[in-house]
Amino acid sequence: MVVLPRPLAGRGLLLLQQAPNRRVGWMRVLAACLAGIAATGLFILFIDAVSIRHMFTHASPALVAYMTMGQEAPAAGLGLFAVAALAAGAVGAGLALMPAYWRNTIFMAVLLVVGMALLSELISQVLRQILNGRPDRLLFSQGALRPAVAAIAAAAVFAWRGLVPRIRLRVRDRLPQLEPERQRQVSLAVRGAGVLLLLVLPWLVGSYLSEVLANVGLYLLMALGLNIAVGLAGLFDLGYVTNFAVGAYLMGVLTNSGPQATGEFNFWLVLPVSILAAMFTGLLLALPVIRMRGDYLAIATMGFGEIIRLLALSDWLSPLIGGSQGILFIPKPNIGAFTFQTPQHLFYIILAASLVMLVVINRLDLSLTGRRWMAIRDDETVANAIGIDTTWIKTLAFTLSAASGGLAGAIFASKLGTIFPHSFSLLISMNVLCIIIVGGMGSIRGMVLGTLVLIGVPELLREFAEFRFLLYGILLMAVAIYRPGGLMPARARHYRTEPAPQPAGGTPATSSSAASG
């Protein structure tokens, strides 16, 4: 019964947000409620009188009963229904009329409570992982969120909203006043804490969430790589899966102990080989398309993605890479006697790879090479005319971008233990491209956020797995309309020259400082 007023409140709110001023807003809410009541009422009366079940199987008496809140006669139910609709409309309108700060706060609180309820299973699991006994019983009873907990969570949001700006202000006031040495210590401590948190994370969240995080990490690797081509150099590469496939197949072929066994080499030996092979493929595929621009490039690279999948499927290569049977018995990575068996173990390999790539990409992003890429993105002709060898620099973008995809593919193969051609579909390229567009082209923070939102969240909401691409579609449209730069747009790169040379007292080895940006 609670379900019913919700869409109405939503509708009232939506209409109000579009309204230019408040008075008109009230009128609209009223109009919306009345229209909603009239339309729904007519609908109820209609399906009660005429059976349309042969067309709409769900238009059943049960639905009528539900919509009239269990009243026998639809007419009596309609009265109740109207009251509920008005009340809901009033709630929606009240939300819209209050100051944005409070509205956002309430939204966040609702989001948190609904999120907790949706993720009840997951949260219970994590809690049981960390604490002994059944700590989850404190929060949930029979899988449902306890009302008191919901209230506390909501209150926490309000407190948080009040506190955060104050903390931020204090930090912002204090930090620049500290001595540079001290500042560096603070930033180092913050980073250290972050890394420490990441290190214990798999044991805090358990095996399932570690698996989710590992997948997020693999996509992050690909997003960081493709971001070089798309985000920095402006080259729309729709065939990124090619690099992922090359990395995966090389790892599979060279390490497996199944029918395709070739040498059963060690993971760590093959890893760099996979990366180099992916780079080499990236280089080869760049050659024919390097003079294409825009749409043509996108179509051509998309073709490569399909070619690589068909090659993997082909009988011609099947003696080597297994055709549609795929490659089986790919061993997990190991160091000596220790094998990275569980998702928690594998998380560390992916974390290490991600951190290394983050450092490398961050450097490239601020470097003179990064400037050349961005110049090509903004105006290729002029970039050429100031002396940039655009052909080479674009080839370089494809090649380096491929490295990260190959790395992700290699880890993927070893993590899964088996690979099949259908794992390397166009969808992977599309997903990675979505991450870049939604996260923010050319923005490293955007890649992280984009991967969490597009890969992490759908994994958590398994019930809604079928709607994943609906979510992508909606997000893409919303971003295109409301935030063309992505959720976290790339920031302008600022360069500061050192104000004064450091006193040359220490040894050269100790003078390594933070990034040049």
Next chain:
Amino acid sequence: MSESLLSVSGLTMQFGGLRAVDNVDFRQDTGTIVSIIGPNGAGKTTLFNCISGFYEPTEGEIHLEERRITGLPPNKIARAGIARTYQNIRLFRNMTVLENVMLGQERLLRTTWLGSIFGTRAARRETEEVVERSHAILAFVDLDATADRQADELPYGDQRRLEIARALASEPRLMMLDEPTAGMNPSETADTERLLQRLRDERNVSLLLIEHDMRFVMGISDHIMVLNYGRTIASGTPQEIRTNPEVIEAYLGSSAQD
């Protein structure tokens, strides 16, 4: 011949049936300012595009000092020491003012992609040098206060000067400016003209200029070339051009009337 900086001989650029540049010859000496004038559609920009390598000329030769640069790709020509600006501003719009000038120095850079990835000492030092030089150049064109702003946020006149700064950043042997005052209001025009004078006096830059402001062209040029329908109809000192009857009829006369 020894002090000749740029020499163009028999240059022709044919677009289908149209000879946009028709058998043009000229020479420019180091340290001089040469201006090209002529009505719209005369082929001035096309001549620039041939010299900077955007078009491969149908016929003719272009030499920078002793080096033949005919038909080289634009980046090689830029590296040889020719920088240019565009009739329609073409900045790197989404990058900062500073970055635009940093990029202008491309032909002087030695940092490779490996240096960038590994953040080598040499790469870091070069980045710092580039940033410092960029600030100095921005100060020269009076744009240093805007260094961290996005290029397309600048007012129109400043964008034009930024384009000149980007060209200047490569320490070019020859700088080609295509209508640097186009679309400017009188005060911006005066600023730009002063800047070009300073380029000559303080930086000793050799300039090849397309410009419509006759008073200014007459004042600053060592040599003027008049194009009409792709052909050189006159070439000489400002004094010679001013008194050339053909020029007066084809160009000065018509522009004096409007």
